[in-house]
Amino acid sequence: MDQVIEIAYALDTFYFLISGALVMWMAAGFTMLESGLVRARNTTEILTKNVALYSIACIMYLFFGYQIMYGGSASSIIPGLGFGLSVENSVADVVNSGGDVYYSNTSDFFFQVVFVATAMSIISGAVAERMKLWSFLAFAVIMTGIIYPVQGYWSWGGGWLADLGYSDYAGSGIVHMAGAAAALAGVLVLGPRKGKYTEDGKVRAIPGANLPLATLGTFVLWLGWFGFNGGSELKVSDVESANAVALVFTNTNMAAAAGLVASMILSRAMFGKTDLTMILNGALAGLVAITAGPNVPSPALAVLIGAIGGVIVVFSIVFLDKLKIDDPVGAISVHGTCGIWGVLAVLLWSDGATIGGQLAGLLGIFVWVFVASLIVWLILKAVMGIRVTEDEEEQGLDIVECGMEAYPEFNGKQ
Template sequence: MNIEMAIDTLWVLLAAMLVFFMNLGFAAVEAGFARTKNCVNILSKNFIVFAVSSLGFLFLGWGIMFGGDNPFIGTKGLFILTGNIDDSVYTLSANVPFWAKFIFQLVFCGTAATIVSGAVAERIKYISFIVFSFILTLLIYPVVGHWIWGGGFLSQLGFMDFAGSTVVHSVGGWAALAGVIVLGPRFGKYDKSGKIHPIPGHNMSLATIGLFVLWLGWFGFNPGSTMSMANPGDVAHIFMTTNTSAIAAIITSTIVSWIFLGKPDLGMTINGCLAGLVAITAGCAFVDVLGSLIIGAIAGVIVVFSVVMFDSLKLDDPVGATSVHLANGVFGTICVGLFAKEGVTTLSTTNGLFMGGGASLLGVQLIGILVVAAFVLPASLLVWVLIKKTIGIRVSLEEEITGLDIGEHGNLAYPEFISRKPGYSAMINDEPESKVAVKGGIVNEAY
């Protein structure tokens, strides 16, 4: 047995497990940021999205992304479910078996789709989200992935995105933004005068747990993208830049929210950490530790003002996914062109603008950002509009007010709140419990 191959395969599969575990993190963060009446819906979407994205990627997505070196789209091995697997046609090279490569890329694909879930929360039809997720991972995500990671024209130009600030996070962010535009805001989020009415999440404990799960998962997401343990120093360096960016963003997002919002808002701190992780994802193997500290610090500032900006534009994103993944995915991609440092790892061969390399890399990064935006946003808008015109995209107003848990799933995350609250009200009002009105099984709209 080739011991090097065994070690590399073990590392890739371990990293894939960590990235898969991020599904729990996204589910917990999104559920915590949502209201109790939509908690089951959020959790169910995070289950189903990985299943449908896995099916799409297995059926066609892998071949489109990695099937040969055509500049625009993969053309070989498109239907690997049929058993037509020829490892030699794939431009992704690593000293690991085919299915280890596949499963590692699969969990990345699932992450891109999961990003959309939180942005469209609390008003989208369950079936509409499923259909969009399938199309995103079947066609849209793999096309961009081919351009950058599959030997396509952006990689040939020299575009650099080590672990997916653009491929995963910006793609998910553009798709989420398109969904937010087509869906419109939640009922009660903005009044007729345009005033914003905050809708707080129901469980910040759950959201915080989710954040730590995601933070842990990122140590598979970024370091695992080496797909090899041949250079342990590279892996260790990526661990360090990933963590440093996260901690810097935690501090700056907390400070900025404290100054401009009056309090050190926990939700902003959570999204600040995620913003730092997203921003460093593209350059984690290309920048030094000081660079990662600067990138994270700026990301923490960006996410706070991005949340405020999207709100002012009446783009209702309940969890801040567009601010975390889109705004900071774009920012992190730009940072490669600024902070890349030749030789900082064996994977880093180019200097960015601030490291004396001139503006050529920055120019390529900007071209890549624009090309991806010009494809993903219109394509996603088209898919969302087609879904809206056919099966519909939004639940009824009555169902939205009552909660998607009842309307879409027929159960509740916290049934005790419903069954016991009338009794408490009756005791407070000194009235028989039978006289307490419970409309539609819901005592308080917050539930």
């Protein structure tokens, strides 16, 4: 019996680590998606931001973020600061638990750290093409070390949202809406790109430089999401858990497919053309929407949830443009608007979630992340500035910030 428990522990730890590796690969997906949707002259800077933010997130979450989320509590609102990354479980710990201890402590940290990096990646695309690189990286330090972990403690760490019964299986609100809230605050302080909106209020399309790369990035994110949602089951070593993981994978895939098809049909009806950028965001919208609860609904219901997400994202992108909220990649709509829908969609099935708990979660997470981020963005604006000059924006951030071009044969121009 002891050997069976040890083997289950090893299997669950390995599954957790592989799931985390898939989520880490989402960093590549965000990088490719964003670099495909910006203009050629800003590509190198986008690449630099994404590899740097991932590394910053890992360091900040190890020394600060994980300790805030899981290091104990001062109250249900204020997290403690204990060292959450504790000594590894011994064989005796595992065996004597009777199977209640079923994965390595370090594997839990690894799985959690790639989630916080995902939240930070959402911000990168929304503020693209006009934000100073080092201002963005300074914000990444605070976001991954403090802002994200505080609201993470409220829910996954056992704080007040957990007490209210807030249900968010893999983070439609905790990860995706949180990232979008921080992005929205940044975009409002930053302002739109030069030439995005005409003097008479019309929206000027600014096409990306590399749609094949953006499409590949979407497929990479789609693949990584199986780890994002599937790993959130936490184990796979018994029949019930294995069946749950299989359902999560299936529902995740079906929601993405439905989101893509729904956005494709809607964009054709609205614009008279099949807009590739909209349908890529439709797939991501479906993925975000199902993330709050992929472990319970039937695959048919997952199709409905994803399809609604695919419809919502198109309307959201158009609406934000009318408000002159310039988001080059549609990140706020994909992760914010559809994150809200995903959290509310949990109410479509009976798993103990309540409308009060879900609304409290949405409101608490959004208000905290938005207000805290807004304060940080404003401080950065006052201290070091967050936006490049108009001349630098016209020249392109590749040369201004990085001193090199991603596509030198085209002189970094479109």
